[in-house]
Amino acid sequence: MTKKSSHMFCIAPMMQYTDMHDRYLLRLISKKVFLYTEMIATGSLVYGKCFDQLEFNKEEHPVGVQLGGSNINDLVECSKKCEQYGYDEINLNVGCPSDRVQKGKFGACLMLEPKHVAECLLNMQNVVDIPVSIKCRLGVDNYESYEFLHNFVSIVSQSGVTTFIIHARNGILKGLSPRQNRNIPPLKYDYVYKLKKDFPHLEIVINGGIKNLDESETHLKSVDGVMIGRAAYENPFMLKDVDSRFFNKESCTESKKQVLNKYFEYVDRQLENGHDLARMMKHLFGLSRGDKHAKTFRIKVLEVIKDKQLQKHKKDLEELLVY
Ligand SMILES: Cc1cc2nc3c(=O)[nH]c(=O)nc-3n(C[C@H](O)[C@H](O)[C@H](O)COP(=O)(O)O)c2cc1C
Known part of the structure; x- marks a missing residue:
């Protein structure tokens, strides 16, 4: 091989x-x-x-x-x-x-x-x-x-x-x-x-x-x-x-919460470039997979999409992830 x-x-x-x-x-x-x-x-x-x-x-x-x-x-x-x-x-x-x-x-x-x-x-x-x-x-x-x-x-x-x-x-x-x-x-x-x-x-x-x-x-x-x-x-x-x-490289050392926050930084930058919030947020649905609050997390993501407003939900989303 x-x-x-x-x-x-x-x-x-x-x-x-x-x-x-x-x-x-x-x-x-x-x-x-x-x-x-x-x-x-x-x-x-x-x-x-x-x-x-x-x-x-x-x-x-x-x-x-x-x-x-x-x-x-x-x-x-x-x-x-x-x-x-x-x-x-x-x-x-x-x-x-x-x-x-x-x-x-x-x-x-x-x-x-x-x-x-x-x-x-x-x-x-x-x-x-x-x-x-x-x-x-x-x-x-x-x-x-x-x-x-x-x-x-x-x-x-x-x-x-x-x-x-x-x-x-x-x-x-x-x-x-x-x-x-x-x-x-x-x-x-x-x-x-x-x-x-x-x-x-x-x-x-x-x-x-x-x-x-x-x-x-x-x-x-x-x-x-x-x-x-x-x-x-x-x-x-x-x-x-x-x-x-x-x-043979190091595993990802970031927690889900850290990945989420880095992705939020990316989303903020791309919103300024005119990208669509809903298109970026929908990819987060799976991030809570297997977590205790997975369903609530997904509902919150939907809320962000509906509200067209990320800032005020960032903290809640982070807290819903397990680690
Ligand atoms: C929503 C969706 C869109 C897809 N679009 C493409 C595509 O654009 N090009 C392609 O080669 N395959 C496409 N596929 C097929 C996937 O690349 C892959 O061959 C297929 O899902 C089987 O792999 P999986 O069982 O790991 O999902 C798509 C699959 C899904 C679920």
């Missing part, structure tokens, strides 16, 4: 969740986890000129940007832009099964076009110096054999891309919502383990249904990295010991 992969512990890209504020919060808890942006559709950059989506905090490094698209010219143009913004990596989304994304002919449906995916990745790599990676599924619809996945990776890796993040489920393109597509198709971790055996030179990162650090450690016996999405969003403090357990 590749030793000390930079992707040993990653946070999954999640639309509406892993925005720059959430990533800043997570970075207060772990200095080492690899962060990803939400998926950014190339069309919204190339034609919509929505470049504010690319904004991130310098504290977030290492941070990759995830692009969704399949038009080679657009992907090339966006890759150059992302590199200029200072991202550490560009990731191509080949896993999103939503109808909107399918209409745009990108995301999970590209699992059926490995040659085109390879061409996209080759062209992206040709115009940037930062690494380009891919996040994909095991297969789509009835293409659910290990051979299908093996063939996909075999063709796509000819582009020179070496980091494959695999959501260990099939994507169902018709009949399941994106949410159902994250829960209903069965997890097949054994496919991902086998992939690492068959392609030992590739960096294989496993994703899907991983709940905690113990499970992560088990996966890391068979693959190079783990990626966690929902469990880390719902309980960001689960990341507290990631740096010591996986990176």
Whole structure:
């Protein structure tokens, strides 16, 4: 197995969740986890000129940007832009099964076009110096054999891309919502383990249904990295010991209260920059997870959002956290 992969512990890209504020919060808890942006559709950059989506905090490094698209010219143009913004990596989304994304002919449906995916990745790599990676599924619809996945990776890796993040489920393109597509198709971790055996030179990162650090450690016996999405969003403090357990660095020494206060300082700064209070506050819901007053804390966060007023609630929120 590749030793000390930079992707040993990653946070999954999640639309509406892993925005720059959430990533800043997570970075207060772990200095080492690899962060990803939400998926950014190339069309919204190339034609919509929505470049504010690319904004991130310098504290977030290492941070990759995830692009969704399949038009080679657009992907090339966006890759150059992302590199200029200072991202550490560009990731191509080949896993999103939503109808909107399918209409745009990108995301999970590209699992059926490995040659085109390879061409996209080759062209992206040709115009940037930062690494380009891919996040994909095991297969789509009835293409659910290990051979299908093996063939996909075999063709796509000819582009020179070496980091494959695999959501260990099939994507169902018709009949399941994106949410159902994250829960209903069965997890097949054994496919991902086998992939690492068959392609030992590739960096294989496993994703899907991983709940905690113990499970992560088990996966890391068979693959190079783990990626966690929902469990880390719902309980960001689960990341507290990631740096010591996986990176040989000191654990986060801050208490939840200290993390909260540092995040408040950040929120105050970003309010001055015109960022929205509700968008920043919602990421705090999970911080009290497991605490005695977790529910009251969450209600208080909602109150802040409703009141559009943080200052007068700061002390109460801090006192509701256990330590
Ligand atoms: C709300 C939400 C939004 C998501 N958005 C994206 C996305 O933008 N790009 C992507 O590759 N995956 C996206 N995903 C899928 C996650 O990255 C991940 O593959 C999936 O949640 C399985 O991992 P988990 O079980 O650790 O959450 C999203 C998941 C959720 C819950």
